[in-house]
Amino acid sequence: MLKLEDALIAQGDFQMRADFTLEAGRKYAVIGPSGAGKSTLLAALCGFVPLAAGRMYWGDRDITEASPDARPMTMLFQDNNLFPHLSVLQNVGLGLRPDLRLNETEREQVERALGRVDLAQFADVKPGQLSGGQQSRVALARVLVQARPLVLLDEPFAALGPALRNEMLDLVQDTIAQTRAALVMVTHAPEDVRRIADEVIFVEGGRAHAPRPAAALMDDPPPELRAYLG
Structure with a gap:
């Protein structure tokens, strides 16, 4: 459960308030x-x-400053945020280890995530060789492998x-x-x-x-x- 309590979100002249539970x-x-x-x-x-004001909680834990x-949580952005010089497997592996030093268990996790999005056969391919839909699947696999x-x-x-x-x-x-x-x-x-x-x-x-x-x-x-x- 995520709770925003009397939250104020501010950027420059923009302000928005939120008070709800997910x-x-x-x-x-x-x-x-x-x-x-x-x-x-x-x-x-x-x-x-x-947050400019208010608090954010995950269960009983205050994560306002985290x-x-x-x-x-993990986020999938509009542009997929894939790195063109890395393979599909490496792009997904970043979700587990930013240094990409995956151990055997972590590599298996990545391979399972690619299997879920039907891209196991493209593990060694670069993103530029994929269609737009396939690139979206790579980004989704990176979200899934984090299991947040x-x-x-x-x-x-x-x-x-x-x-x-x-x-x-x-x-x-x-x-x-x-x-x-x-x-x-x-x-x-x-x-x-x-x-x-x-x-x-x-x-x-x-x-x-x-x-x-x-x-x-x-x-x-x-x-x-x-x-x-x-």
Whole structure:
């Protein structure tokens, strides 16, 4: 369980408040207008943006000041963040050891993660030799190999076509179900919300609103959400 308590997230002139709890094993979609602070919210959860006020807890542990690598979460970015000079196996291995000195057990973990995303045969290939969808799978494998209880996705499949994006969303759902991690996903696509989310965090007007059940919210949105959805 992750709890934001009277949190203030600030960057320059931008400010956003958040006060909510994320439950283990649930899938959350983060939606809202461009510039509302969706990606900034994820960056604050990960520790890349420090809280200007308030506290963050993981269970009973205060992680407000914890470094990103000391938090129980991992993040998949929009650009996949792959290193072109490293092989697929090495890119995934970075999720376990930044120095890439993998022992036998760790290498087996990486190979299992590649198997989960159907890329075992591409272990020695460089990312530039892969399609966009395959690169997304590599980035997802790096997230999976870390086996953190909270997975954050910042629109990682936005550049993919609808069919491939849906394929990746299904793969995310399958792998999250296996690991029982909680999922927080930024998206601009209402169809993604209906496809994957249990609850919705609506971000607008300087606030990240507390999660609400996705189906009910999308079927009968409040005026501000209805205006965003068009």
